[in-house]
Amino acid sequence: MLIAWLNANPNPNFGGTELHTLQMIKELSKRKVPLVLLCAEGSYVDRNAPKGIEKFYLTIGNSLALYNTLKLYQLLKHIKPYVLVANNGKEYPNALLAGKLASVRVAFFRHMERMKNPLVRRFVFPYVDMFFAVSDHVRQKLIQEGVKPDKVRVIYNPVDEERFYYKPKEENSIRILFVGKLDEGKGIFDLLEAFRLLMTERKDVTLVYVGDGKHKESLFQRIHSLGLTQKVKLVGYTHNVEDYYRNAHVVVIPSKYTEAFPRVALEALACGCTLVASDVGGTKEAIIEGKNGFVFRAGDIEDLLLKLKLAIENWKSFSQASLELYRNKFSTDRVIDNFLGALQSLSKVI
Structure with a gap:
């Protein structure tokens, strides 16, 4: 053949x-x-x-x-x-x-x-x-x-399972990760606002953005104006994105416009990350609600905040569920x- x-x-x-x-x-x-x-x-x-x-x-x-x-x-x-x-x-x-x-x-x-x-x-x-x-x-x-x-x-x-694989995650702090284009339509500012609100309740969280895009400078300025430069990191493009997945507890895909099925979701599952994603496009197929992550209403910052809190509370069991889902389906x-x-x-x- x-x-x-x-x-x-x-x-x-x-x-x-x-x-x-x-x-x-x-x-x-x-x-x-x-x-x-x-x-x-x-x-x-x-x-x-x-x-x-x-x-x-x-x-x-x-x-x-x-x-x-x-x-x-x-x-x-x-x-x-x-x-x-x-x-x-x-x-x-x-x-x-x-x-x-x-x-x-x-x-x-x-x-x-x-x-x-x-x-x-x-x-x-x-x-x-x-x-x-x-x-x-x-x-x-x-x-x-x-x-x-x-x-x-x-x-x-x-x-690529030689790059994207699970390793045990640190338990004393929570790392939230975004991977993708730094464009407004990807929900990057919604995520930042939800993180800002999350910070009022938790001090053990950090947020990392991996990627480049036309709104990178605007995002940087917003982070600076909120006084979050010690808690939010802009990595830019990197050849070693797998390192960030392996260290992340929660991966967020906050797209405001529809997605066919972002590769980010699968890479996150392969690395045992909890997923929080908006309800547009095919990303939902990588989430079993309440088992390995949550789906939130696109553009709804309060709903995103709620789902982030739940994901953080359950990240240990969700991490193993993500691995199981990946192995069985993806x-x-x-x-x-x-x-x-x-x-x-x-x-x-x-």
Whole structure:
């Protein structure tokens, strides 16, 4: 069952699809699943692909890359894969056309809630053999867009378990962690205000923000004006984010606008963190209410404060529940098993 994995965006830096591609092919390679990588030469995916992976180079920077669509078709005729897997929305039209011309099954990962381009929804989606949605929330959105339910499987994002793993947490202080873009829509100021209120009752808590964004300076100024510089730390971007997860007791995802399923939630579970998340998007799928965390109403600071207090009070038992949930539902082994099982079901296609 040879898989041709397409991620031909020439992006020299990483994004969600690049990280997903690399982790998936790494885990598939461990199981010795036959796989070739179709990527742009010099891209982040090319530079960081596991050693030993056979690569073919082409670039698809947009949906109108007709010359490279022809090149992709020629590669598929030469490689003769069981399935072509595309991981980036910009590649969908090219991948579908080349795959169908080459009589190859075509499967798309869907990381976002909605495909903005109506032409892709109208003329591409109906002809895809299978979609892999990164959450049940995304699955429901695809079905609402007209994709047949039996063509959509939920395959959660894999976590790099060599980096993200549990270690016992300090018991004399409580660390609250935010990981993500420092943008207002991510709820960073709501979290800060809830933390300020929490500080009136508890002195054993600290808050760490990991990430960069357009509101980083505004957040810094707000922290300073509240006199919280000794209790709130802005780390910025770091290559060692796993260290902060392992030391954190509670991870907060306070997004005010909908999320498909943030990788942060899975990394937090793998490190045994209690989760507190807003009620938008697919993040709720990582929480069993009152067992490993709590969901609060997006934008409601009082509700966030209440759920933070409860999470802190129960962090020890919640930490173990997060680990159990991760192992039973989101572990890398479970993700790869479900992915390969879904591919097997494509045998009747073509």
